[in-house]
Amino acid sequence: MNKYYYVLFIFSLLLIVSCSNSKTQQENIASVNSSQISVEDFQKEVSTLSRRDPTFKVTQQSLEEQLSTIIDKKLLLQEAMKKGITESPQFVETIKTFWEQTLIKELIESKTREWSDRMYVTDEEINNVYQRMQYLPTIKMARIRDRKQAEEFKENMIKGIAIAGEETIGPISCEEVRSETLIRAFDMNVGDTEVYESEGVYEVIRLIKKEKTFVPPLNEIYTRLKNDLLEQKKQHAIESWLNEVKNGAKIQVNSQTLKRISNGQ
Numbered sequence: 001m002n003k004y005y006y007v008l009f010i011f012s013l014l015l016i017v018s019c020s021n022s023k024t025q026q027e028n029i030a031s032v033n034s035s036q037i038s039v040e041d042f043q044k045e046v047s048t049l050s051r052r053d054p055t056f057k058v059t060q061q062s063l064e065e066q067l068s069t070i071i072d073k074k075l076l077l078q079e080a081m082k083k084g085i086t087e088s089p090q091f092v093e094t095i096k097t098f099w100e101q102t103l104i105k106e107l108i109e110s111k112t113r114e115w116s117d118r119m120y121v122t123d124e125e126i127n128n129v130y131q132r133m134q135y136l137p138t139i140k141m142a143r144i145r146d147r148k149q150a151e152e153f154k155e156n157m158i159k160g161i162a163i164a165g166e167e168t169i170g171p172i173s174c175e176e177v178r179s180e181t182l183i184r185a186f187d188m189n190v191g192d193t194e195v196y197e198s199e200g201v202y203e204v205i206r207l208i209k210k211e212k213t214f215v216p217p218l219n220e221i222y223t224r225l226k227n228d229l230l231e232q233k234k235q236h237a238i239e240s241w242l243n244e245v246k247n248g249a250k251i252q253v254n255s256q257t258l259k260r261i262s263n264g265q
Contacts, residue, residue, distance in 0.1 A: 042067065042261070112234055129225055137209065139168070139185050142203075154194070190208065
């Protein structure tokens with residue numbers, strides 16, 4: 001048996017073990033299509049993350065975010081399998097270690113190549129970023145899931161009434177911001193207050209200060225801005241595509257189990 005078929009055989013065994021439904025029954029916290037996420041595996045992921053990041057705090061929100069990350073990984077792996085990436089000799093040579101990470105990397109690169117021919121950056125987009133770079137805004141922000149309450153928060157902000165959970169952010173630089181809501185702050189005038197919806201959460205922001213700052217001439221940073229914008233577009237395309245995949249998948253989350261784990265039970 002040559003090296004290629006030996007590695008492929010080992011990979012097949014790993015795949016059978018990971019996907020087998022004949023394992024000892026255990027409690028699952030979620031399922032992604034036909035793949036289960038067990039409580040034990042989820043707890044191991046959280047434990048590993050806690051060791052790697054001392055600042056990580058186990059809360060309901062952090063556990064939900066970690067579970068969402070695991071679900072995304074499951075979806076990416078399933079899509080990579082569908083695409084037949086595991087059949088390429090180049091991939092098989094790398095499966096002895098970190099084969100899941102390789103699958104995801106190969107899938108993302110494959111999707112990026114599909115989009116590259118129709119992805120570009122215009123001069124108008126570069127000029128817009130350049131104009132935003134010239135200011136450092138400071139905002140007040142509050143997040144809420146209820147639209148009506150968000151409008152009430154907005155009115156209170158305008159009146160200068162303090163809001164529970166309100167935070168002050170800034171001064172912030174355009175280049176360090178990735179949130180679409182925060183990006184909008186660069187186009188607002190001092191005193192403007194708006195409500196924006198993002199993935200089911202309403203974000204209320206009020207611009208309280210906008211400081212002028214120095215930036216190099218556009219011709220000196222034009223190429224860098226263009227490349228940065230292109231990378232952002234690639235990232236946004238990946239996120240949008242993954243959301244489409246997620247919406248078409250059968251995902252079930254055991255909320256009660258998640259809540260119990262967050263309470264340390």
